[in-house]
Amino acid sequence: MSDKKNVEHNHDKHHHHYHSLLPEEPELRVKAIETLLLNKGIINSDTVNELIDTYENKIGPRNGAKVVAKAWVDPEYKKRLLKNATRAIEELSYTGRQGEHMVVVENTPEVHNVVVCTLCSCYPWPVLGIPPTWYKSDEYRSRTVREPRKVLQEFGLELDLNTQIKVWDSTSEMRYLVLPMRPVGTEYLSENELESLVTRNSMIGTGLPEMPK
Amino acid sequence: MTRIHDMGGRFGDGPIPLKKIDGKVVDDEPVFKTDWHAKAFSITVASASVGKWSIDKGRFFRESLPPKDYAKFDYYEKWSSALINLLVERELINREDLIDITKKAKENNLKVSQVTDEHQDVLKAKDVAITLGRGGPSAREVLHSPKFRVGQEVRTINYSPNKNIIGGHTRLPIYARGKKGTVILHHKGHVLPDASAHDLGESPEHLYTVEFLSTELWGEKDGNQKDSICIDLWESYLI
Numbered sequence: 001m002s003d004k005k006n007v008e009h010n011h012d013k014h015h016h017h018y019h020s021l022l023p024e025e026p027e028l029r030v031k032a033i034e035t036l037l038l039n040k041g042i043i044n045s046d047t048v049n050e051l052i053d054t055y056e057n058k059i060g061p062r063n064g065a066k067v068v069a070k071a072w073v074d075p076e077y078k079k080r081l082l083k084n085a086t087r088a089i090e091e092l093s094y095t096g097r098q099g100e101h102m103v104v105v106e107n108t109p110e111v112h113n114v115v116v117c118t119l120c121s122c123y124p125w126p127v128l129g130i131p132p133t134w135y136k137s138d139e140y141r142s143r144t145v146r147e148p149r150k151v152l153q154e155f156g157l158e159l160d161l162n163t164q165i166k167v168w169d170s171t172s173e174m175r176y177l178v179l180p181m182r183p184v185g186t187e188y189l190s191e192n193e194l195e196s197l198v199t200r201n202s203m204i205g206t207g208l209p210e211m212p213k
Numbered sequence: 214m215t216r217i218h219d220m221g222g223r224f225g226d227g228p229i230p231l232k233k234i235d236g237k238v239v240d241d242e243p244v245f246k247t248d249w250h251a252k253a254f255s256i257t258v259a260s261a262s263v264g265k266w267s268i269d270k271g272r273f274f275r276e277s278l279p280p281k282d283y284a285k286f287d288y289y290e291k292w293s294s295a296l297i298n299l300l301v302e303r304e305l306i307n308r309e310d311l312i313d314i315t316k317k318a319k320e321n322n323l324k325v326s327q328v329t330d331e332h333q334d335v336l337k338a339k340d341v342a343i344t345l346g347r348g349g350p351s352a353r354e355v356l357h358s359p360k361f362r363v364g365q366e367v368r369t370i371n372y373s374p375n376k377n378i379i380g381g382h383t384r385l386p387i388y389a390r391g392k393k394g395t396v397i398l399h400h401k402g403h404v405l406p407d408a409s410a411h412d413l414g415e416s417p418e419h420l421y422t423v424e425f426l427s428t429e430l431w432g433e434k435d436g437n438q439k440d441s442i443c444i445d446l447w448e449s450y451l452i
Contacts, residue, residue, distance in 0.1 A: 015274075015301065016277040016278060017298070018297050018311060022297060022314075022315055023319060027248075027249040028318050030249040030253045030256070031252075031323055035317075035318075036306060037256060037259075037260060037306075042259075042300070042332055043335065043336070047335075047336050049255075051254070051255035052245070052255050054341060055244055060244065095347075096345050096348035097349070098348070100348040100349065101351065101352060101403075103398070118386055119218055119219060120276070121288070133288070136288045138223075138226050141220055141221065142222065143223075155229070162439070165439070165441075167443065169442060171384040172447075199240065207240075
């Protein structure tokens, strides 16, 4: 067992089962880990609360909706967004963790884009926040690459057979945001009003923007 | 050999778990469905400041959970369990700590003590916004010129590309191995997860987005003629 590969193999056996020593019930398990880490000085309770507050109240899909609405009303911004999304999104001060390298993909009458992460749950946090449960589910991860039309039907989205579906499997640190088509009959709406039509699902590709009331 | 997380294209998972009212999708889920979800998330993010594992190593530890656990665990159970395994591997906690805290938990005796010696790298509340805003970019300079260009036809290798570790981390999904596609984007150099996940350095390589026809991946009968799947792939995954 002096071979490096075998050593690493053993590594695998030893280091991925410690969690089974902890209480099985998930709420108690997390409470035990939190207490242990606080007492060891590895985490700080103010930080724990600050992180929760950030993603519950500050970083979420309304950020992405602002990006989309701006692209709808400002053709120059849209050009910058499609050319270098990371920089264009940074203009609105959305940067950093899980959005370090952004790509915006544009829906057209010919192409409909939809984003998935089959290997884990990669998702553009600075513009969409923490992903919803369904995005992280085995069902969405396993099926979207193979039968996107059936998956989209479950979301209530029936696409024309002539429309090409492009599925983006987020396997790297590139993060994808869908730029949905601006709904027809919205020429008279302001950027703020347009923003309220942009749904989270329309920016993942599993929905369309709402129609104006 | 496969790992359980690599599930793209698998059959049998059933309908997407969506909330629907009168057949219409309702998107009103809270950010964290329970307090313990919120805690599992935040203690994992906070611990990384001290543990200093790469994002790739974090992913590798989640996908290395025993398949039976991976399949039955809720998303944040995977996070918290992988976190414990990472902390043990980093020698920040040990087996005795886990046995001791579990005993206390079962006796309903979990107490937070006054900590006098916080770890020097502990993430402070005042630094949260700046740390998240900075993130951890994976773009790196690669000195050699790219082997492939946009528009070029390529083929993926048909085995696990991790050269160093048997059963090691990789980001080439099984469903896309040995398949023919076209390079549609070139993202320049990025950290190679296959190395970074195992503390073997960053070994940056050119990264491309390759578009595969649905029929190439699933067969003429199964795939839709019109549709395609775009996957980000490192240079060493391609021939």
